Amino acid sequence: MEPILTMKHIRKTFSSTVALGDVSLELWPGEVRGLIGENGSGKSTISSIAAGMQKPDSGEMIFQGQPWAPKSMIDALHRGIGMIVQESGTISGVTVAENIFLAELDQFKRFGVIDRRAMNRKADEALAGIGVKDVQGSTPLAALDFQARKLVEIAKVVMKQPQILVVDETTTALSQTGRDILYDVIKRFRSEGRAVLFISHDLEEIMDVCDTLTVLRDGARIRDFKKEEFEPDAIRTSMIGRELQGDYYRSDFTPSRLEEIALKARHLQSGGALKDVSIDFHKGEIVGIGGLSHCGMHSLGKVLFGAEKPESGSVTTADGTKITNETVAMKHGIGYVAKDRDVESLALNTSIRDNIAIAGMERYALGNFLVTNAKEKPYVDRQIESLSIKCAGRDQLVSQLSGGNKQKVVFGKWIGRGSEILILDCPTRGVDIGVKKAMYELMTSLKKEGKAIIMISEELPELMGMADRLIIMKDGVVMKEFPRSESLSDAEIIKYMI
Amino acid sequence: MAQTNLAKKNRTRELLVALLPVAALLVLFGALCLTVNLKGYRLDMYLKIVFNEGVVLAVVATGAIFIYSLGSFDISLGASTLFSAAIGVMVYNSTQSLPLMICTIFGVAIGCSLLSSVLASVFHIPVFVTTVAMMSVLSAVAAQIITANGGALGGIGIPATVVAPLDNVPFKLIALLVFTLICVFVFDFTKIGRRLKFLGSNPVCAKLSGIKVNVYAIVAFVMAGLGVGLGAFLTLVYTPSVTPTTAGSIGMNILVAIVFGGMPISGGSRSRIYAALVGGFSYILLNNILKIVIDSGAGYGISQIVSAVFFLAVVYVTSMNYRTKLLPR
Ligand SMILES: Nc1ncnc2c1ncn2[C@@H]1O[C@H](COP(=O)(O)OP(=O)(O)OP(=O)(O)O)[C@@H](O)[C@H]1O
Numbered sequence: 095m096e097p098i099l100t101m102k103h104i105r106k107t108f109s110s111t112v113a114l115g116d117v118s119l120e121l122w123p124g125e126v127r128g129l130i131g132e133n134g135s136g137k138s139t140i141s142s143i144a145a146g147m148q149k150p151d152s153g154e155m156i157f158q159g160q161p162w163a164p165k166s167m168i169d170a171l172h173r174g175i176g177m178i179v180q181e182s183g184t185i186s187g188v189t190v191a192e193n194i195f196l197a198e199l200d201q202f203k204r205f206g207v208i209d210r211r212a213m214n215r216k217a218d219e220a221l222a223g224i225g226v227k228d229v230q231g232s233t234p235l236a237a238l239d240f241q242a243r244k245l246v247e248i249a250k251v252v253m254k255q256p257q258i259l260v261v262d263e264t265t266t267a268l269s270q271t272g273r274d275i276l277y278d279v280i281k282r283f284r285s286e287g288r289a290v291l292f293i294s295h296d297l298e299e300i301m302d303v304c305d306t307l308t309v310l311r312d313g314a315r316i317r318d319f320k321k322e323e324f325e326p327d328a329i330r331t332s333m334i335g336r337e338l339q340g341d342y343y344r345s346d347f348t349p350s351r352l353e354e355i356a357l358k359a360r361h362l363q364s365g366g367a368l369k370d371v372s373i374d375f376h377k378g379e380i381v382g383i384g385g386l387s388h389c390g391m392h393s394l395g396k397v398l399f400g401a402e403k404p405e406s407g408s409v410t411t412a413d414g415t416k417i418t419n420e421t422v423a424m425k426h427g428i429g430y431v432a433k434d435r436d437v438e439s440l441a442l443n444t445s446i447r448d449n450i451a452i453a454g455m456e457r458y459a460l461g462n463f464l465v466t467n468a469k470e471k472p473y474v475d476r477q478i479e480s481l482s483i484k485c486a487g488r489d490q491l492v493s494q495l496s497g498g499n500k501q502k503v504v505f506g507k508w509i510g511r512g513s514e515i516l517i518l519d520c521p522t523r524g525v526d527i528g529v530k531k532a533m534y535e536l537m538t539s540l541k542k543e544g545k546a547i548i549m550i551s552e553e554l555p556e557l558m559g560m561a562d563r564l565i566i567m568k569d570g571v572v573m574k575e576f577p578r579s580e581s582l583s584d585a586e587i588i589k590y591m592i
Numbered sequence: 593m594a595q596t597n598l599a600k601k602n603r604t605r606e607l608l609v610a611l612l613p614v615a616a617l618l619v620l621f622g623a624l625c626l627t628v629n630l631k632g633y634r635l636d637m638y639l640k641i642v643f644n645e646g647v648v649l650a651v652v653a654t655g656a657i658f659i660y661s662l663g664s665f666d667i668s669l670g671a672s673t674l675f676s677a678a679i680g681v682m683v684y685n686s687t688q689s690l691p692l693m694i695c696t697i698f699g700v701a702i703g704c705s706l707l708s709s710v711l712a713s714v715f716h717i718p719v720f721v722t723t724v725a726m727m728s729v730l731s732a733v734a735a736q737i738i739t740a741n742g743g744a745l746g747g748i749g750i751p752a753t754v755v756a757p758l759d760n761v762p763f764k765l766i767a768l769l770v771f772t773l774i775c776v777f778v779f780d781f782t783k784i785g786r787r788l789k790f791l792g793s794n795p796v797c798a799k800l801s802g803i804k805v806n807v808y809a810i811v812a813f814v815m816a817g818l819g820v821g822l823g824a825f826l827t828l829v830y831t832p833s834v835t836p837t838t839a840g841s842i843g844m845n846i847l848v849a850i851v852f853g854g855m856p857i858s859g860g861s862r863s864r865i866y867a868a869l870v871g872g873f874s875y876i877l878l879n880n881i882l883k884i885v886i887d888s889g890a891g892y893g894i895s896q897i898v899s900a901v902f903f904l905a906v907v908y909v910t911s912m913n914y915r916t917k918l919l920p921r
């Protein structure tokens with residue numbers, strides 16, 4: 095048997111950064127290969143080279159016995175390798191159907207006019223093909239949330255029946271329903287003798303989904319694992335080059351908090367997203383908020399930060415101030431890490447320095463006005479250092495960072511300014527286990543300093559592992575509150591989610 | 593070792609790209625000297641023209657950088673230059689007070705800018721509509737004032753002696769320099785400027801970082817108004833009379849100048865004040881060269897077409913560079 099894809103001695107550099115030193119990789123028919131490694135280890139780079147998004151500096155690729163040099167991602171998809179990218183790969187100004195058929199609108203042209211009905215029907219079929227029923231081809235993409243957009247992207251790629259599917263760090267943005275859809279797609283690829291390259295930072299997931307596993311570190315292929323060799327500690331050790339202690343969540347199981355309330359939500363009502371939501375958030379408390387993607391938890395995060403206006407109800411701080419917009423929220427020490435990182439949390443074509451400084455300037459600007467290099471550079475460097483952001487320097491553009499390192503920049507932006515109340519929407523999305531551990535430790539120490547932390551997440555283990563109190567939402571309603579406890583079980587929680 | 597070499601090479605390349613507009617300026621300067629010489633015209637006369645036109649364009653464009661850094665634009669700045677100069681002349685002629693005239697010019701210029709920004713940001717009328725409307729209204733009103741008061745001459749003016757003491761190179765250079773320094777200071781070393789640039793880079797993220805979009809749009813327009821005011825005053829210093837065509841094309845020329853200066857029209861963090869300075873003079877040089885070379889031979893207007901083509905080429909190249917950096921990761 096021949097591999098479907100062989101990549102030999104691939105090298106890729108970005109000015110002074112060596113993203114891939116000399117990496118070789120094969121994908122066999124029916125194989126689901128996992129790719130794991132720390133942030134910036136080169137996973138997105140190697141897979142996007144295979145999928146035609148960028149070209150290697152040197153090296154050779156053979157796909158189905160032929161030399162492989164796709165001109166673009168679209169070209170690659172048409173010829174047999176499709177990729178789901180790490181961040182949003184859809185365009186928000188147009189409909190779902192137009193997103194799916196972007197590169198081939200011509201096929202729906204009748205006498206020079208696009209037959210939208212036919213296109214929408216085809217799009218509905220493509221979506222149904224992967225088991226998505228609640229998204230229509232005619233819907234404007236802007237009306238969809240992050241998860242639904244990802245599903246549109248998956249439908250678009252799978253519809254082309256590629257021989258190889260590349261999935262780059264997608265699952266952490268999906269709730270269980272979304273994940274199940276993707277897992278079904280992967281199973282289908284395996285049983286049909288096609289192949290999948292699957293990137294994730296979730297060790298359990300990757301061990302569950304994949305048949306083989308390749309570990310990358312600093313742009314080099316470190317080791318391969320076969321299914322029977324899968325063993326979390328061994329994989330972790332080879333990822334980071336040293337041993338990491340097994341569990342990284344909080345070790346205590348007693349809920350604790352200060353008496354004082356930091357933020358009060360009262361009778362929040364917002365379309366279908368929030369229905370009469372009232373919650374008190376205490377100082378020194380980590381409140382976890384979980385549920386399915388549509389349960390309203392992401393809207394809640396926005397409303398708490400003043401970024402979305404509720405139809406009725408209020409958010410007030412300890413001193414009675416109403417949070418009506420982002421500026422007021424920030425004045426009262428609230429910070430917000432948004433879920434849609436590349437759009438809402440970062441200005442991509444701007445330096446790390448500008449992105450971190452933009453929220454923290456008040457802290458060092460003279461007279462809240464004059465910004466000097468002498469004050470700003472050390473401030474930014476401190477964040478880069480304390481979060482160990484892997485970059486060429488503070489002036490590097492954020493768009494050039496790996497996914498996890500972008501997330502660290504967002505953290506630096508909000509933690510650096512000393513936020514008293516942190517609203518974190520999917521905070522550990524795309525970050526590797528080492529960084530996750532650091533972030534959890536950071537959350538614990540912020541809690542000890544008396545800060546209020548609101549953690550919205552799709553990851554149940556993370557919520558159970560960190561929260562003093564776990565709030566489960568469903569259809570905009572708070573269904574249940576669980577205090578932190580050792581005896582809490584997934585099954586019990588999930589009951590209230592679905 | 594190899595890595596640092598590579599990094600150095602890269603930095604050199606970035607520096608070269610940044611210096612490209614300056615190189616273009618120098619080349620154009622050489623070209624002007626050459627063409628003027630070949631035609632046997634007087635170089636000192638042309639340098640004077642270029643200097644005077646260049647200072648005005650550079651000043652107005654420098655102020656306009658604040659608007660352009662938001663990824664927005666304003667082509668009515670030429671019309672408001674004309675309008676404020678016209679009102680300034682009227683005020684001088686009825687009060688005989690130079691200080692009052694100067695205050696009026698700045699007041700009117702900032703007032704026009706404020707009006708544009710309020711229309712655009714508070715009432716959410718698309719910039720492209722407000723700016724065209726402002727341009728038409730302002731130039732129509734100015735023309736009306738000028739023809740109503742200028743009589744058969746078709747222009748109004750202040751006595752040349754009033755501003756004659758200021759009509760010299762040092763004064764204009766100092767005015768340009770001081771204004772540029774103020775703008776650089778605000779743009780790069782204050783919270784206001786930094787937030788403006790960030791807003792231009794990603795408005796959604798800026799809003800979620802506590803930046804009040806409307807407030808900063810107004811700030812940007814006020815800074816542009818300052819540039820317009822100074823530009824209008826310098827125009828009067830150079831030619832103490834105002835006709836309906838005075839400063840007419842500045843609105844469009846700013847756009848071209850800023851792009852010539854190496855700033856992306858999408859604004860954001862790569863916005864630079866010096867783009868207006870370098871680009872302003874480059875544009876005036878190019879314009880004068882084209883006038884000498886083409887208009888003396890062929891029909892009028894070809895120079896406009898040539899500079900338009902040039903402009904599109906520059907925009908295309910810069911935006912191409914920009915697009916390749918937008919890969920989703
Ligand atoms: N366009 C670019 N310009 C400069 N450096 C880049 C660029 N793209 C990637 N890099 C660098 O290459 C290295 C590998 O990046 P890559 O995105 O492949 O990491 P990754 O393994 O996908 O990480 P993550 O888990 O955080 O997504 C990183 O150090 C990154 O900063």
Ligand SMILES: [Mg+2]
Pocket residue numbers: 137138139180262263496497498921
């Ligand atoms: Mg990646």
